[in-house]
Amino acid sequence: MKPQAKNKELEVPKDGKKSAKKQVTVKLKVNIWSIVFGILLVLFFLPPLMSMLGFSGSEIKVDLSVALNDIRNDKIEKVVIEKDNLVLNYKDGSTKLTTKEEGESLASLLEKSKIDSSKLNFTITDQTLAKAVAEFLSIVLPIVLLGGFFFYMMKSQTRGAQDIFSFGKSKAKIFAKGKQDTKFADVAGVDEAKKELIEVVDFLKNPDKFKKIGARTPKGVLLFGPSGVGKTLLAKAVAGEANVPFFSMAGSEFMEMLVGIGASRVRDLFAQAKAQAPSIIFIDEIDAIGRQRGRSGLVGGHDEREQTLNQILVEMDGFTPNESVMVLAATNRGDLLDPALLRPGRFDRRVTLDMPDKEGRGEIMKIHAKGKKFGKKINWEKIAERTVGFSGADLENMLNEAAIQAGRLGKEEIDMLDVEEAATKVKLGPAKKRLQSSEDKKITAYHEAGHAIVTHYTKGMDPVHRISIVARGMSLGHTLIPPAADRTHDTKTRLLNQITAMMGGRAAEQFMFNEMTSGASNDIAVATRIARAMVVEWGMSSMGPVNFGPDTQAGEFGQTEYYQENAVSPATQEKIDIEVRKIMETGLKEAEKLIKKHKNKLDEVANALLKTETIDKEEFESIVGKKQNGEQSLILEKSTAK
Numbered sequence: 001m002k003p004q005a006k007n008k009e010l011e012v013p014k015d016g017k018k019s020a021k022k023q024v025t026v027k028l029k030v031n032i033w034s035i036v037f038g039i040l041l042v043l044f045f046l047p048p049l050m051s052m053l054g055f056s057g058s059e060i061k062v063d064l065s066v067a068l069n070d071i072r073n074d075k076i077e078k079v080v081i082e083k084d085n086l087v088l089n090y091k092d093g094s095t096k097l098t099t100k101e102e103g104e105s106l107a108s109l110l111e112k113s114k115i116d117s118s119k120l121n122f123t124i125t126d127q128t129l130a131k132a133v134a135e136f137l138s139i140v141l142p143i144v145l146l147g148g149f150f151f152y153m154m155k156s157q158t159r160g161a162q163d164i165f166s167f168g169k170s171k172a173k174i175f176a177k178g179k180q181d182t183k184f185a186d187v188a189g190v191d192e193a194k195k196e197l198i199e200v201v202d203f204l205k206n207p208d209k210f211k212k213i214g215a216r217t218p219k220g221v222l223l224f225g226p227s228g229v230g231k232t233l234l235a236k237a238v239a240g241e242a243n244v245p246f247f248s249m250a251g252s253e254f255m256e257m258l259v260g261i262g263a264s265r266v267r268d269l270f271a272q273a274k275a276q277a278p279s280i281i282f283i284d285e286i287d288a289i290g291r292q293r294g295r296s297g298l299v300g301g302h303d304e305r306e307q308t309l310n311q312i313l314v315e316m317d318g319f320t321p322n323e324s325v326m327v328l329a330a331t332n333r334g335d336l337l338d339p340a341l342l343r344p345g346r347f348d349r350r351v352t353l354d355m356p357d358k359e360g361r362g363e364i365m366k367i368h369a370k371g372k373k374f375g376k377k378i379n380w381e382k383i384a385e386r387t388v389g390f391s392g393a394d395l396e397n398m399l400n401e402a403a404i405q406a407g408r409l410g411k412e413e414i415d416m417l418d419v420e421e422a423a424t425k426v427k428l429g430p431a432k433k434r435l436q437s438s439e440d441k442k443i444t445a446y447h448e449a450g451h452a453i454v455t456h457y458t459k460g461m462d463p464v465h466r467i468s469i470v471a472r473g474m475s476l477g478h479t480l481i482p483p484a485a486d487r488t489h490d491t492k493t494r495l496l497n498q499i500t501a502m503m504g505g506r507a508a509e510q511f512m513f514n515e516m517t518s519g520a521s522n523d524i525a526v527a528t529r530i531a532r533a534m535v536v537e538w539g540m541s542s543m544g545p546v547n548f549g550p551d552t553q554a555g556e557f558g559q560t561e562y563y564q565e566n567a568v569s570p571a572t573q574e575k576i577d578i579e580v581r582k583i584m585e586t587g588l589k590e591a592e593k594l595i596k597k598h599k600n601k602l603d604e605v606a607n608a609l610l611k612t613e614t615i616d617k618e619e620f621e622s623i624v625g626k627k628q629n630g631e632q633s634l635i636l637e638k639s640t641a642k
Contacts, residue, residue, distance in 0.1 A: 060094070060095075060096045060097065061096070061097050061098065061099075062088075062096050062097070062098050063098065064098050064099070064100060064109075066098075067086065067088055067096070067098040068109065068110075068113045068115065070088070070090070071110070071115055071120060072113070072115050075090055075091060075092075076088050076089065076090055076091070076120070077089050077090065077091045077121065078121045078123070079120060079121070079123075080123055081123065085097060085098075085099055086098045086099070086100060181240060182233065182236035182237045182239070182240045183237055183240045183241055184197075184198065184237045184241055186233070186237060186367060187230055187233055187234055187237050187367075188356075188360060188363035188364045188366070188367050188392075189229075189230065189356030189357075189360030189361065189363055189364045189392055190229065190230055190234065190353050190354075190356070190360070191360070193223070193234060193351045193352070193353050194234070194237075196221070196349060196351045197221065197234060197237070197238050197351065198241075200218065200221055200238060200242075200326065200349070201238055201241045201242045203217045203218065203326070204217075204242040204244055204278050204280070204326060205242060205243075207278070207324070217324075217326070218326070218348040218349050219316050219317060219326075219327060219345055219346055219347070219348055220316060220326070220327035220328070220329065220346055220347040220348060220349070221326070221327070221328050221329070221347065221348070221349045221350075221351060222286075222329050222330075222331070222334070222337075222342070222347040222349070222350045222351065223235065223328065223329065223330040223331075223351050223353060224330075224331060224332070224334040224350060224351065224352050224353065225332060225352055225353030225354060226332055226353075226354075226355065226391065227332050227391070227393070228391035228392055228393030228394060229353040229354065229355065229356070229391050229392055229393075230353060230392045231284075231330035231331075231332075231353060232284055232330055233392075234353075235248075235280075235282045235284075235328045235330060238280060238328060239280055239282070242278075242280060244278050244279050244280055245273070245276040245279040245280070246279070246280050246282065247269060247272065247273050247279065247280065247281045247282065248282045248284070249269065249281075249282070249283055249284070250283070250284045250285055250288070251283055251284065251285045251286045251287065251288030251289045251290070252285065252288045252289075253265075254266060254288075254289050254308050261304075262289065262304055262305070262307060262308030262311070263307045263308050263310070263311035265308075266308060266311040266312050266315060267311060267315070269281060270315040270325065273325045274324070274325055277324035277325055278324040278325070278326070279324070279325055279326070280325075280326045280327075280328060281325060281326070281327045281328065282327075282328045282329070282330075283327070283328070283329045283330075284329075284330050285330065285331060286329040286330065286331050286337070286341075287331045287332075287333040287334075287336045287337060288305075289305055289308045289309055289312070290309055290312070290329075290331075290336075290337045290338055290341050291305065291309075291336045291337065291338065292336065292337070292338045292339070293306050293309065293338055309338060309341070312341070313340055313341065313346065316345070316346045316347075317345040317346050327347075329347065334350075355389065355390075355391055356390075356391070356392060356395075358384045358385060358388075359384075361383075361384040361387055361390060361395060362380055362381065362383075362384040364392050364395050364396075365380060365383065365384070365395055365399065366380070368395060368396045368399050368400075369399060372399060372403050372414060373412065373413050373414060374413060374414045374415075375413040375414060375415045375416075377415065377416065378414070378415070378416060378419070379416065382416075383416075383419055383423070385482055385483075386420070386423060386465060386480075386482050387423055387482075388482050388483050389427075390423075390426070390427075394426055394427075397426055398419070398422045398423050398426045399414075399419070399422070400422075401421075401422035401425055401426065402414050402418040402419045402421070402422035403418075405418045405421060405422060406418045420466070420616075424466075424468075424472070424480075425472075428472040428473050428475065428478060429472045429473035430472065431470045431471070431472055432470075432471040432472060432473075433471075436476075440476075441469065441610065442606070442610065443509060443513065443517060443519065444469045444476045444477045444519065445469050445477075445606040445607075445609040445610050446508045446509060446512050446513075446602070446606045447477065447505040447508060447509055447517075447519055447520070448467050448468070448469055448477045448478070448479050448505065448609060449467070449508060449602050449605040449606040449609060450504040450505045450506075450507055450508025450509070450591070450595060450602065451467075451479040451501060451502075451504040451505050451508075452464045452467050452479050452504075452605055452620060452624075453504065453508070453594060453595065453598050453601055453602050453605065453624070454500060454501050454503070454504030454507070454590075454591045454594045454595065455479070455481055455501045455504065456620075456624050456627055457594050457597075457598060457624075458497050458500055458501060458590075458594065459497070460493060460494060460497050461481070461497055461498075461501060461627075462481050462482065462483055462627075463481070463617060463621070463626075463627035464479060464480070464481055464617060464620055464627070465480045465481060465482050465616070465617050466478075466479070466480040466614065466615070466616050466617065467479050467480075467605070467609060467614070467615050467620060468480075468609075468613060468614040468615075469609050469610075469613050469614075470613050470614060475522070476519065481501075492534070492540045495530055495534060495540070496583070496586070496587065498527075498530060499527045499530060499531060499583065499584065499587035500587040500590045500591050501591075502523040502524075502526060502527040502587070503523065503527065503584075503587045503588040503590075503591040504591045504594070504595070505519070505520050505523055506520040506523065506524070506588065506591070507588060507591035507592040507594075507595045508595050508602060510592070511592065511595050511596060511599075512602075524584075527584060527587065528580065528584060531580045531583040531584055532576075532580050534583065535548070535576050535579045535580055535583070536548045536549045536576060537549050541579040541583070542579065543575060543576070543579060548568055548572065548576060598624075601623060601624050604623045604624075605620065605623055605624070608623065
């Protein structure tokens with residue numbers, strides 16, 4: 001029961017001021033059959049119909065001799081005769097009940113007891129009708145009750161049967177023509193994908209333009225990319241721009257426990273889309289039903305998921321044409337899809353969405369910044385440089401976290417500090433106030449300062465953006481080094497410089513404390529991985545341009561289509577290990593040289609960290625000077641591993 005505001009009226013009080021009066025109406029939903037059933041049940045079990053509709057059972061029963069004696073003593077004001085029952089109404093207001101023998105009248109009883117009947121006030125009540133009604137109800141009421149019960153059960157079964165049959169109906173969310181507000185202007189950072197889909201919209205809006213020259217409308221478009229890059233948002237934009245009915249359904253919504261339900265829902269979905277053609281069907285996370293057949297270990301097509309997939313294949317490219325129905329699908333696991341789903345005539349176009357570049361991140365943030373109060377000193381270009389590797393969803397979450405933090409601190413506007421903290425929180429987790437001893441805190445400070453010093457004085461590395469000894473996630477501190485530009489290739493020199501920067505923390509610990517700690521475990525693991533890849537995969541060692549790793553072949557979506565273990569002799573493996581160790585030792589020696597050379601700057605940076613816990617680029621460069629030319633990208637952490 002929900003109160004609903006019906007309307008608002010303005011009343012003018014005596015003082016002349018207007019006040020709003022709110023009228024509230026209450027709607028009560030009543031099930032009439034439930035009420036009828038309850039009434040019948042009460043009547044049926046009413047103790048035995050009030051003693052055959054005659055007495056409530058509240059009167060005190062007395063012997064006939066006692067009643068006659070009370071009559072003789074003039075204690076009774078009135079007697080009510082109800083067949084063989086005598087209701088005695090006493091002058092003191094009490095009521096008692098007695099019973100005479102069947103067929104004997106009250107007059108004869110009074111005569112036998114030598115009582116003057118002329119002074120007694122009595123009435124006779126005829127119970128014939130009441131008895132007849134009681135007998136009638138005793139027969140009819142159970143029949144009515146049973147009939148109502150069976151009617152209720154049949155109604156419930158009918159409703160249940162309807163629910164069962166509705167399993168095969170599509171559960172797609174339907175957005176009518178013109179009801180989708182998302183446009184291409186609301187999507188940023190995926191310009192290449194937008195161009196592809198703009199053409200798809202043109203197909204739906206102007207099909208005759210393409211039919212004139214013999215072009216066939218694409219049957220389907222597959223959106224592929226990592227999570228958070230905007231696949232679902234792009235599909236919504238297509239629906240909004242095309243201005244056609246839009247049917248949205250997740251891949252998992254086709255599946256049920258009952259066999260054949262998935263295929264039935266596919267048929268119903270396409271039937272609805274064809275009835276409102278031209279239209280768009282969007283299947284999100286299609287890998288839930290579109291996986292390669294035969295992987296489940298079942299022989300034949302009796303698997304429910306395979307039946308659903310077969311029905312989709314038939315609907316998209318079967319004997320029945322559906323040229324006016326466009327199918328959009330999204331997945332981040334394109335490597336799992338069945339090849340029959342990807343062939344021309346089904347998903348003709350495959351649009352790959354990548355992580356946004358610097359310009360794309362800037363455009364995405366402008367969209368998500370709408371409705372939020374940012375300060376005038378916000379440097380969006382700097383934030384875009386800082387957020388390398390962020391997806392569109394990450395950027396939206398970052399700005400939201402910044403707004404939350406600003407609100408928590410009681411600010412009227414969001415400033416750069418809020419955005420910086422939010423970006424760090426999104427990638428590394430929230431700050432943790434761990435109880436550390438002064439010694440542990442000092443080790444962490446010198447570790448992170450070592451990373452920063454080595455990075456700053458290594459040619460080709462990017463400027464240090466932030467240094468912190470605040471614990472986040474599993475790390476005790478971090479040094480952030482965002483890239484000056486996005487890039488897809490790494491050179492040998494860059495990789496060697498990265499390894500040197502990673503060894504900066506270990507070098508600082510050894511130099512300052514003449515001891516090694518477990519805090520460098522993550523640095524060593526990442527550096528070793530890079531060094532091994534240089535030798536085994538990329539041919540960047542004295543062993544020449546030879547691939548010593550497994551023989552693999554990547555498919556269209558990055559999946560491994562062919563894999564064979566590469567047989568490497570023990571002698572060759574030993575040489576690989578020597579080359580990897582040589583690269584790691586060289587990086588550590590270079591880091592040690594820079595630490596010794598700039599020991600004074602190392603101390604200043606470490607002391608600043610111990611004092612403020614976090615220092616930014618400006619404060620760091622005020623100590624060590626401005627960085628010259630850099631191109632690297634790193635987030636170096638001090639691990640908590642022991």
